[in-house]
Amino acid sequence: MTMLDIQRVLNQDRLLRALTGLNRKAFDELLDSFSLLYEQSRQSQPRQRAVGGGRKARLLSTQEKLFFILFYFKCYPTFDLAGIIFDLHRSQAHEWMHRLQPILEQTLGKQLALPERKLTSVEEFVVRFPEVERVMIDGTEHPIQRPKDPQQQQRNYSGKKRRHTRFSLGSSRPRQASAGIE
Template identity: 60%
Template sequence: MNQQAFDELLPSFAEAYQETLAKKRRWRAAGGGRKATLKTSADKLFFILLYCKCYPTFDLMSVLFGFDRSCAHDWVHRLMPILETALGKRQALPERKIDSIEEFLAKFGEVEAVIIDGTERPVQRPKDAARQKEHYSGKKTAHKETHHR
């Protein structure tokens, strides 16, 4: 995203952020509590766009922006829906789900190759032996109990 696109998105983001604040019930008077490290709307927008672009760890975000990793986590989860709202208002929100190969080809017909990066994760399998076989990949032996002495 270049500076012009950032500047064009900023008013929608600031408006969505203010609407979110207006909906929340205040526990303290305005100006009370600790001061936010991301003070301006531009700071907040830059933070969440950097996160979406690079997906760094919360540890790295905390170093880059000068606060604790738990604050980085909180900011990401607070600002992501606001960014989605701002992008939705500008009709720039990307489509997240494609249900079929036909739908993919209709949107990205010029693509020649697709690379999928995935990680195998353990799945809770049924106790019933017949149904369990449906979920057995033949890999690893995490489903077997082993006792080492």
Template identity: 65%
Template sequence: MLNIERALKQDRLLRALTGLNRKAFECLLKPFNQIYEQTLLLKPRQRSVGGGRKARLRTTQDKLFYILFYFKCYPTFDVASILFDIDRSQAHHWVHRLQPILEATLGEKKVLPERQINCVQVFIERFPGVERVIMDGTERPVQRPTDSEKQKLNYSEKKTSYSQTSSSSRPK
């Protein structure tokens, strides 16, 4: 089993396993704990306190470490279950239970990355100091649409197949 206490004591090891140093981890722990406690209040307990088996991820600190480790390393649920001494189904359960809590925590701290920039105005607001942008377009094969109008939109003159052009911008 992974020794979480050891990882939390060594800054280098913590960074390697979660992507955060000790100070950033501690800074994230308090709001994560608050949001986790709020989610517990939304769903009433099925058993009284102390009932059921003893949890392997006992503290909120352990839970935060687990979800950060999962997103840093992306182990399979089988590997995560061995490392954290839990069943594979529990590894899956905890990832899907803790992910929205982590997203809410990062959103509250305003450090959640923005997934897409849909217009030039949003890009300019996000990156005001950028003077030039390089666009890189890559064609990817897609299933041929049955509608003739959609076929015309996706047809590639370069190749005799249907593909979708994906553009990504990179500030310089």
């Protein structure tokens, strides 16, 4: 079985963008910081085996490692699929993802490009993005069984659907409604 031809992908900007979300210039800039932090992380971990011992590596260069972790976060394949694409066992794909994720986060954090992942309330959102005046949330109403409790009935009743529903965010169903937060 052969691994994905990473050099071919790196030479085609459209393909690189599709698989990692970055163009070649951005990838190369990120690679410098990533390589430095990866080498620092290797020096802080003691070796389990002598040099040359153990299974032969599939992701040889830091360029391949960076491509792997960017591909993982862009496409979110299962570890089975990532293993097939990169010629790894699924457990190795899992291990590489967990080993490389903190290095990527640290690299992006140093470049001030790390996205805010979890906002738990509207107040946090307002503090983080004070200039935003209006937000559109994409979601879907799913029918639920009518609750027995009158307060729950009132809270879950949808006048739009004339039934009891639960609103969920980020659904990929065809019928989607938008709700504004002001």
